[in-house]
Amino acid sequence: MIRVFIVDDHVLIRDGLRTLLTDNPLFEVVGEAANGQELLDQLPNVAADVVLLDLNMPVLDGLATTHRLREEHPHLRILLLSMMTHERTIGEILAAGAHGYVLKNAAKHEVVAALQSVAAGQRFLCSEIGLGLLDKLLLLEPSQPKAAAGAGALLTHREREILQLVAAGLTNQQIADKLFTSRRTVESHRQNLLEKTGVSNTPALVKYAIEQGLL
Template identity: 70%
Template sequence: MIRVFLVDDHAIMRDGLRAVLSAEPLLQVVGEAANGQELLGQLPAVPVDVVLLDMNMPVLDGLSTTRELLVSYPRLRILMLSMLTNEHTIAEVLAAGAHGYVLKNADKSEIVTAIQAVAAGKRFLCSDIGLGLLEKLVGLQGAAPTTGSNALTSFSHREREILQLVASGLTNQQIADKLFTSRRTVEAHRQSLLEKTGAKNTPALVKYAMEQGLLKS
């Protein structure tokens, strides 16, 4: 039995994960927390094998929590859960001590596989991220300049939606309301778009998107 602790500041996300994991006979959800500080407060009294840890949280985020866990609970396995797909963030998380990285929009089966893999002492990288890094490597080696269509394929469907809404002038909260998600998730996607495009701010991001033909008329 793999004992899993869920850490995410959105109760709906925790409820969804609990429902998925509870259906697996070899997994047991033994605790929940809304941030890293709550997790650290509960760990002394709760036996845990794998922590499924959100990246963006208030009080103590996933990256800081990972570093704390590495010192205080070196045998604990850490699986980071995030919407961010840029390689800098992923590298930083793994360097901090996380044993795996999986996207929040990954298939349920992949999340279960990720937990089982890190619990078994292995490393795990979400398939979408692995394919994206491979495509980027192939692109660097091959070498045609990035066109609008090629740039578009590097964005997830949700990133393309958010890019369009950002260009329409909506705020993060307005975008979150329109897409039925949280403002924090929108902010994470927006940051990912900035990092993927190299844009320094929102006007530069919109300008890039227009130049590359990424916006719908």
């Protein structure tokens, strides 16, 4: 049995993950925490195999927590759970010592597969991330990127939706309500958009979208 400790600042997500794992005889949920510091405070008294760790959290986020875990609990396996899809973010967390990365919108069976792989000593990258990185590689010329007109193809369907709503002047909360998701998820997608397009603010993001014919 794989002993899993769940760390996420959203109660609903923790509840959903706990339900998913307790319904599977392969797993035992041995603890929960709302941030990295709560996890570190509990670990001396909890026997765990894998930490299922959110990236964006208050007090101590996923990246800082990963560094601490590798230093203080090197035997633990670490699986990151996030909405962030930018390769720089993923690279940082893997370089910090995480053993896997899976998106929060991944199918249940992929979360299960990720936990099994990481617990077995393997590394794991969810299919959407892997295919996205492959798409970027295929868009590259041998020596330089393709023309900027192809850059829009790097955006996911949901990122394009959010970009259109941003351009329409909607706030993060209004976008979240319209797409039936959380404001935190919208904020993560907006950050991904800024990183992918290389712009620094919303007006520049809208300008980019117009130039690329994405609106």
